[in-house]
Amino acid sequence: MAVELIGGIAGAGSFVLDVVKCLAAPIGRPFKYLYNYKKNIDNLQDGVKNLKNTSEEVQVNVVAAERNVEEIKQSVKDWQSKANNTITEAEKLIEEKENNPRCFKGLCPNWIIRYKRSKKAFKLKQDDISQLLDKNIHRFLPQEDEECYFILIIYSE
Numbered sequence: 001m002a003v004e005l006i007g008g009i010a011g012a013g014s015f016v017l018d019v020v021k022c023l024a025a026p027i028g029r030p031f032k033y034l035y036n037y038k039k040n041i042d043n044l045q046d047g048v049k050n051l052k053n054t055s056e057e058v059q060v061n062v063v064a065a066e067r068n069v070e071e072i073k074q075s076v077k078d079w080q081s082k083a084n085n086t087i088t089e090a091e092k093l094i095e096e097k098e099n100n101p102r103c104f105k106g107l108c109p110n111w112i113i114r115y116k117r118s119k120k121a122f123k124l125k126q127d128d129i130s131q132l133l134d135k136n137i138h139r140f141l142p143q144e145d146e147e148c149y150f151i152l153i154i155y156s157e
Helices: 002-035 037-067 074-098 111-134 146-156
Strands: none
Touching (some): 002 037, 002 111, 037 074
């Protein structure tokens, strides 16, 4: 009888452990955004910096291609538009970080706003900026002719 009781308790404990495991992720996620607030904002700033650099490189290539009367593909124009919109949205979020309202007459941070900003920063970096940076946009641009480039180097010396 004692063995059956112990087996029943162990089975119930296993069930409770399974329930806790299932609930841990959805309940813990909001705390992850609060805990990683500074990290998420810093990652967003780094992502914006990288996206700006890539966008500038693409713009230089587009200007060079336009000077050579080459057609710029629509995918490049779309990428530039998405990149500019994402940069604007991210910079707005970073700027809002500086205007961080506080609760209780400035004694503690507003946790709801921190949670929302951290989540938005994480999503922007993960979904938008990473996808734009991962997309190999340079392959859509016209490539310079290597022979012409080599000749320009010889004549410039």
